[in-house]
Amino acid sequence: MKNNNRVWDFFASVRLAIFTLCALALTSIIGTIIPQNKPGNWYVETYGAATAQFFQILDIPDMYGSWWFLLLLGLLSANLIICSIDRFPAAWRLINADQLAVAADRLRGMSFRENWSSAGPIQQNAAALSTALEKAGWRPTSRETGNGILIFSGKGAWSRLGVYVVHVSILIIFGGAIIGNFLGYKGTVMLPEKNSTDKVFASDTSEPIDLGFEVECDAFTVDFYPNGMPKEYQSVLIVKEQGKEVRRETIEVNKPMTHRGVTFYQSSYQAYQDFLVSIVVEPDRTGKVFTIPYQREMEWPEKQLRFGIVNAEGTGDRATRLKIWLKDGEQPASTFWLDNNQQTSIPSAGRSFTISAKQMYATGLQVAKDPGVWLVYLGCCLMLVGLYIAFFLSHQRIWILLEQEQGGASTNVLCAAASSKNKSGFTRTFTNLTDQLRGR
Amino acid sequence: MTSSQLLGITTFIYLFATLLFVYFLVFKADRAHHTAVAATVVAFLTQTAGIGLRWYESYDMGIGHAPLTNMYESVVFFSWTIALFYLVMEWKFRIRVLGLFALPFAFLAMAYASFATNISREITPLIPALQSNWLIAHVITCFVGYAAFTVAAGLGLMFFFKIAKPDTPQQGDHSTFVIPAADTIEDLIYKSMLFGFIWLSAGIITGAVWANSAWGTYWSWDPKETWSLITWFIYAITLHSRYTRGWRGKTMAWMAILGLISVIFTYYGVNFFLSGLHSYGSG
Numbered sequence: 036m037k038n039n040n041r042v043w044d045f046f047a048s049v050r051l052a053i054f055t056l057c058a059l060a061l062t063s064i065i066g067t068i069i070p071q072n073k074p075g076n077w078y079v080e081t082y083g084a085a086t087a088q089f090f091q092i093l094d095i096p097d098m099y100g101s102w103w104f105l106l107l108l109g110l111l112s113a114n115l116i117i118c119s120i121d122r123f124p125a126a127w128r129l130i131n132a133d134q135l136a137v138a139a140d141r142l143r144g145m146s147f148r149e150n151w152s153s154a155g156p157i158q159q160n161a162a163a164l165s166t167a168l169e170k171a172g173w174r175p176t177s178r179e180t181g182n183g184i185l186i187f188s189g190k191g192a193w194s195r196l197g198v199y200v201v202h203v204s205i206l207i208i209f210g211g212a213i214i215g216n217f218l219g220y221k222g223t224v225m226l227p228e229k230n231s232t233d234k235v236f237a238s239d240t241s242e243p244i245d246l247g248f249e250v251e252c253d254a255f256t257v258d259f260y261p262n263g264m265p266k267e268y269q270s271v272l273i274v275k276e277q278g279k280e281v282r283r284e285t286i287e288v289n290k291p292m293t294h295r296g297v298t299f300y301q302s303s304y305q306a307y308q309d310f311l312v313s314i315v316v317e318p319d320r321t322g323k324v325f326t327i328p329y330q331r332e333m334e335w336p337e338k339q340l341r342f343g344i345v346n347a348e349g350t351g352d353r354a355t356r357l358k359i360w361l362k363d364g365e366q367p368a369s370t371f372w373l374d375n376n377q378q379t380s381i382p383s384a385g386r387s388f389t390i391s392a393k394q395m396y397a398t399g400l401q402v403a404k405d406p407g408v409w410l411v412y413l414g415c416c417l418m419l420v421g422l423y424i425a426f427f428l429s430h431q432r433i434w435i436l437l438e439q440e441q442g443g444a445s446t447n448v449l450c451a452a453a454s455s456k457n458k459s460g461f462t463r464t465f466t467n468l469t470d471q472l473r474g475r
Numbered sequence: 476m477t478s479s480q481l482l483g484i485t486t487f488i489y490l491f492a493t494l495l496f497v498y499f500l501v502f503k504a505d506r507a508h509h510t511a512v513a514a515t516v517v518a519f520l521t522q523t524a525g526i527g528l529r530w531y532e533s534y535d536m537g538i539g540h541a542p543l544t545n546m547y548e549s550v551v552f553f554s555w556t557i558a559l560f561y562l563v564m565e566w567k568f569r570i571r572v573l574g575l576f577a578l579p580f581a582f583l584a585m586a587y588a589s590f591a592t593n594i595s596r597e598i599t600p601l602i603p604a605l606q607s608n609w610l611i612a613h614v615i616t617c618f619v620g621y622a623a624f625t626v627a628a629g630l631g632l633m634f635f636f637k638i639a640k641p642d643t644p645q646q647g648d649h650s651t652f653v654i655p656a657a658d659t660i661e662d663l664i665y666k667s668m669l670f671g672f673i674w675l676s677a678g679i680i681t682g683a684v685w686a687n688s689a690w691g692t693y694w695s696w697d698p699k700e701t702w703s704l705i706t707w708f709i710y711a712i713t714l715h716s717r718y719t720r721g722w723r724g725k726t727m728a729w730m731a732i733l734g735l736i737s738v739i740f741t742y743y744g745v746n747f748f749l750s751g752l753h754s755y756g757s758g
Contacts, residue, residue, distance in 0.1 A: 049719040053712055060708035067698040067749055099696040212694075221692060260538065260600040267603050288603035289689050300691045301603075403691030411693060415680040422676060426669040459662050 046113055047121035055111045062107070066098045072239075112209055115202045123199060130192045134432060135178040135185055139449075142434050147452040147461070149469045152445050157184055157437045160446040164435055167472050173433060183438035194428035195455060200421030204414045211410030219405040220244055223302070226252040227397040228311060229326065231275065235402040246297060246402075249275040253283070255396040256376070257304060263350060268304055270398040296404055303399030306352040310344050312359075313378075315389040326395060339364040344392065349375075354394040361388070429456035433468070448472075478532055479596060481525030482551055486589045488518035489554070489582035496575035500653060508571050512562075515578060519558045522585075526555060529598065538600040543614040546594045546746070552614065553742075554584035556622035564626060568663065572653045576629035576636075609685030617678030617703075621738050623671030624710075628735035630664045631728035638725070661724055664731050665717060672710045679703050698749040702741040709734050 045051060069090070070077075078087040078096060094101030142148065153160050161177060161184045168175045173188035222235035222244050231251035234243045250272055257268040269287035273280050274294050284292045291300040308329045315322035316338055327333045332343045346358035355375050362368040363383040373379055378391035436449040450469055454461035495511035498504060529542040542548045561577040564570070588594070637654045654660075682700070687693040694700060713730040716722040722730070 049715055053715055056708045056712045056715075060705045060712070063701050063705050063708075066696060067701045067745070071696065099701075262600070264600055265603060266600065267606070289607040289609075291688065291691065298691055300689065302690065401691045405691070408687065408693065412684070415683070419673065419677055419680065422673045426673060459659075 043117065043121070046117040048114075049118070051110070051114050052118065055107060055114060059107050059111065062098070062104065065095065069095055069098075071099070072097055108209070112206060115206055119199050119202045126195045126199070129430070130195055134187045134189060134434070135176065137185075137187075137434060139180070139436055142436055142449060142451040145451040145453055146458075147454070147465045149450045149465075151448050151450075151473055152440060153448050153473075154445045156444065157439055157446050160448065161186060161437050164437070164448070164472055167474075168433070168435075171468055171471050173468075180436075183436060186435040186437070187433070189430065189432045191428050191430050194424050194430050197421050197424030197426075197428065200417055201425055202421075204417035204421055207414035207417060208411050211407035211412075211414060214407030214410060215405040216407075219403065219407065222402040224400050224402060225305060225397045226250070226270075226400060227307065228252050228255050228395050229324065230397075231273075235400075238401075248281075248295065249278075250294075250299065251275060252398045255304060255398045257353075257396065259353075268301060268398075270301055270400070272299060296406060298403050298405075300401040300403065301398065302401040305397045305399065306354075307395040307397065309395040310354075310357065310392055311395050312342065312344070312390065312392045314338075314340065314342070316340075317380075317387045317389065319386075322389075340388075342390075345370065347394075349394075357392050357394075359390065359392060361390070363388075426456075429454050429461070431455075431461065431464070435472075476528070478525045478529035481521055481528060482585070483589055485518050485522040485525055485554075486582065486585040488514055488521060489558075489578060489585055492518055492574070493578045493582050496572070496578060500572060500575055511574055512565060515558060515562065515574060518581075519555070519562060522551070522555050522558065526551060533598045536598060538598070540601050540606075541611050541614075542598075543611060544601060544605055545599065547588050547596045549614065549618070549742075550584050550588040550594075553618055553621060554581045554588070556618045557581040557584065557625050560619070560622040560626050564663075564667075570655055570659075570663070572633070572655075573626075573629070576633045577626050580625045580629060604689050607685060607689065609681055609688065613678060613681040613685055616674050616681050617742075620671045620674030620678050621742060623667045623674060624731075624735050624738050627664050627667035627671060627731040630660055630667060631731035634660045634664065634724070634728040657724065661727055664727050668710055668713065668731065668734070672707075672714065675703070675707055675710070679707060699741065699745050702737070702745050706734065706737040706741050709737050 073096060075087075075091075075096075078090055081087075082090065090096060093103070098104055165175045165177065165186060168186070168188050173190065175186050175188045177184055177186040179185075221238040223238055224232055224235040226232055229252070231249050233246050233249045235246060236242065237244055251274075253271040253273050255268070255270045258266040260266045267287060269285050271283065271285050272292060274282040274284075282294060286292045286299055286301045288301050291298045293299075310327055310329065311324060312327060312333070313322065313324045314335065321338075323335065325333050325335070327343065329344055329347065332341055334341050341362045343360050344357050345360045347354040348356040356372055357375060358370060358372050360368060360370045361381060363386075366384055369381060371379070371381070373390070373392055376391065376393040378389055381388045381390060431452065431454045433450065433452045436451070438447045438449075440447045450472060452461070452465050452468075454464075492511050492514035495507055495514055499507035499511055526542055529548070530539075533539045533542065543552055557577060558581045561574060561581070564573055564577070588596075633654060634657060637657050637660060679700075682703070683693040686695070709730070713722070713727070713734065716730075717727060
């Protein structure tokens with residue numbers, strides 16, 4: 036797989052990574068200064084015809100989706116893939132290498148090393164050092180060499196894979212984004228209370244998109260802080276499949292609802308000058324909900340009822356108190372004030388009415404289908420794990436070479452070590468360990 | 476005692492601690508170091524109490540939320556994380572002069588929070604989009620990262636200070652003994668950057684998850700998001716270059732400072748110079 040050709044080396048180089056990252060960082064600035072996705076003539080008005088045309092050629096109004104920006108992202112992906120393929124085998128070999136095959140000369144040249152002499156024959160010393168290593172949390176293996184014994188213990192070999200986990204995580208995030216882009220959509224819909232829809236409108240093109248089921252806004256409520264700021268707004272949504280209610284759920288900002296892969300987000304609302312009036316007639320308990328415009332008379336012929344909202348109080352476009360006019364057959368009409376969304380009981384000849392009235396709203400929904408989002412989240416988790424491994428764990432290796440000292444009964448001990456990262460931090464680990472091994 | 480009084484006092488204790496560090500370095504007064512660290516701890520505890528009290532006050536007003544929601548609160552929290560990060564570094568690495576290069580940032584942040592005229596110090600209710608537990612996760616992860624980058628930049632300044640005054644032990648110049656070797660500083664810059672990078676990544680990710688749960692889009696290229704990514708690129712470039720191209724010493728120190736400039740622009744500049752989804756963070 037690995038070719039020694041120039042193209043491969045170019046795509047495997049860190050130099051390309053640095054160039055691509057610099058290019059992405061610098062070009063990204065453009066889109067933060069020049070507002071994105073405005074209508075075409077906005078650019079003409081703001082920057083003049085010539086500049087606007089120049090922008091159009093370079094796709095500046097939608098630069099993060101432009102061919103050249105995507106090309107840079109593609110270049111980064113190619114770089115990530117090829118450099119990982121290029122380097123991974125070497126890392127894998129290091130993880131699985133036979134560390135006991137190392138030459139004694141290499142140990143003598145390591146920057147972490149300590150040499151001492153210990154009484155007794157090699158075997159006895161090797162057993163003692165192995166026990167001491169084990170006690171210190173290192174798992175030793177050993178082998179007889181030509182004229183002595185070599186003990187080895189390693190920790191965190193897998194940490195060499197951390198960097199590849201990070202690289203793969205970025206590719207997974209890109210993959211998730213691509214899937215979401217091609218198989219998903221983002222839309223919006225403004226749905227008045229008691230209305231339903233089986234279509235939403237694409238956020239970018241406003242083209243209608245079929246949901247494949249129907250969604251109805253059963254009720255919308257909004258609470259306000261004393262200073263008039265909206266505190267919370269929520270919609271009761273009903274999902275209908277083939278005209279049958281299959282689901283009813285309350286959504287609010289930050290608490291969306293997902294149905295068959297389509298997620299509905301509460302995003303805005305709009306107040307109407309219409310009102311929803313609900314009337315229940317006692318004692319026969321028949322009720323009905325009417326949508327009536329402000330100051331318009333409504334009739335419920337079956338019950339010989341006429342009614343209307345004759346006056347309203349409120350702030351801005353929000354009604355807080357409503358004045359209701361109600362006439363039961365030939366009885367004298369009654370008018371009364373009612374707080375928005377409250378109910379009251381009105382007695383009449385031989386029957387009574389439970390009335391509630393509220394201002395009508397439309398709920399603004401963001402609708403998104405993104406089958407790639409779980410991949411993006413998986414990539415994000417992998418990235419954090421990978422960064423942690425790559426930055427804070429290291430492959431630490433310790434060798435102990437025991438050789439018979441010339442003409443004596445004592446053993447020459449050479450302890451050497453290497454750490455793939457954080458050499459300054461490893462210094463202390465090494466000193467502590469050799470102190471322990473020497474029984475100091 | 477109100478939270479704004481406590482936070483006002485904090486500002487002055489940070490100033491006092493910073494001055495003590497200057498005194499320690501200039502007058503070679505080793506004992507001043509303990510006092511300076513003690514003053515920092517007192518300032519940090521006062522600030523913690525102030526933030527806690529502000530949290531409590533918001534519940535008293537019936538609009539309870541963590542004090543992490545507007546520019547004032549975030550600058551106070553930024554200062555708090557810088558002080559915390561510095562104290563942990565002081566305790567872990569025992570670099571006695573570090574306070575001089577880290578604490579001024581904590582003080583400046585508090586001074587800005589306390590005296591700036593263009594930000595509101597009121598406790599205000601939260602708009603629905605901000606009412607999410609992701610808010611706390613997002614703000615904390617971002618600011619831990621920012622604090623690490625701030626200390627990295629402080630270490631960058633320390634690096635230049637060190638190489639401007641080469642070691643002359645014969646003359647017994649106090650400052651060259653107190654300031655660690657250039658290599659040690661550089662190693663700490665690198666470590667702070669690694670630490671900050673992982674938290675910045677977590678901050679961007681928590682922001683994306685939050686955006687997805689609020690709006691159905693985890694990434695929309697709004698200026699704040701884009702600048703956080705630019706900052707991420709800058710540190711990614713630095714870490715790769717150090718690893719493979721051997722950027723050491725001065726280049727690392729410069730990159731630590733450049734990185735902080737990008738952080739500050741992401742955090743502060745975007746709100747004032749560019750417009751976007753994060754506009755509520757500007758008031």
